[in-house]
Amino acid sequence: MSRRVALVHRVSGIALALFLPVHFWVLGQGLAMDGFLKWTEQPLVKAAEWGLVVLLAAHLGGGLRVLALEFLPWRDWQKGLAAAAAGIAFAAGLAFALAL
Amino acid sequence: MKTQVLLWGAQRASAAVLALCVLVHLATLIYAVQGGLSAAEILARTRGNVAWLAFYTLFVLAVTVHAPIGLRAVLGEWLGWRGRSRDAALWIFAIVLCALGLRAVIMVFA
Numbered sequence: 610m611s612r613r614v615a616l617v618h619r620v621s622g623i624a625l626a627l628f629l630p631v632h633f634w635v636l637g638q639g640l641a642m643d644g645f646l647k648w649t650e651q652p653l654v655k656a657a658e659w660g661l662v663v664l665l666a667a668h669l670g671g672g673l674r675v676l677a678l679e680f681l682p683w684r685d686w687q688k689g690l691a692a693a694a695a696g697i698a699f700a701a702g703l704a705f706a707l708a709l
Numbered sequence: 710m711k712t713q714v715l716l717w718g719a720q721r722a723s724a725a726v727l728a729l730c731v732l733v734h735l736a737t738l739i740y741a742v743q744g745g746l747s748a749a750e751i752l753a754r755t756r757g758n759v760a761w762l763a764f765y766t767l768f769v770l771a772v773t774v775h776a777p778i779g780l781r782a783v784l785g786e787w788l789g790w791r792g793r794s795r796d797a798a799l800w801i802f803a804i805v806l807c808a809l810g811l812r813a814v815i816m817v818f819a
Contacts (some may be wrong), residue, residue, distance in 0.1 A: 622779045649746075669728060
């Protein structure tokens with residue numbers, strides 16, 4: 610369980626680190642970014658955007674877990690359970706919000 | 710060893726800042742994407758907003774600290790890339806990330 614959570618945390622972190630320079634570059638285009646926004650209308654790109662949001666939520670959940678593990682005097686199973694619950698709830702809520 | 714402790718502290722401190730930033734950012738983007746996106750619409754809402762400018766500047770700076778330190782562990786543990794060449798590459802990554810990020814913040818909010 611905790612190894613799998615750590616792997617998700619790491620892989621989502623790598624993906625976000627690769628995405629960020631592109632994200633910043635596009636936003637730096639100002640009004641010229643409309644061409645790019647048109648490209649993002651494609652279903653596959655939309656799916657990828659949703660994936661990125663979930664990755665961000667997953668990385669947040671994993672990060673809160675790490676902070677809780679290192680800084681809160683909890684027992685291991687409580688930390689794992691709380692983080693898993695928070696992560697799943699958050700990801701589900703986001704998926705719903707974006708699907709609207 | 711001292712470097713390790715410093716990097717660990719910087720990673721946790723930036724994580725704490727980012728936790729808050731990411732929550733706000735997720736809420737903002739869920740709100741912003743309702744009804745589609747256009748550059749003109751986004752910029753009309755964002756430009757000249759000093760509070761958001763400050764918020765996203767902090768966000769970019771925290772990411773600039775956080776992402777390279779995270780990648781450093783991945784490069785070392787998964788690819789076996791350590792030493793000065795790795796740190797030099799990460800410095801370049803950090804500088805590029807910071808420059809692109811601040812450019813984006815200025816373009817969107819200034």
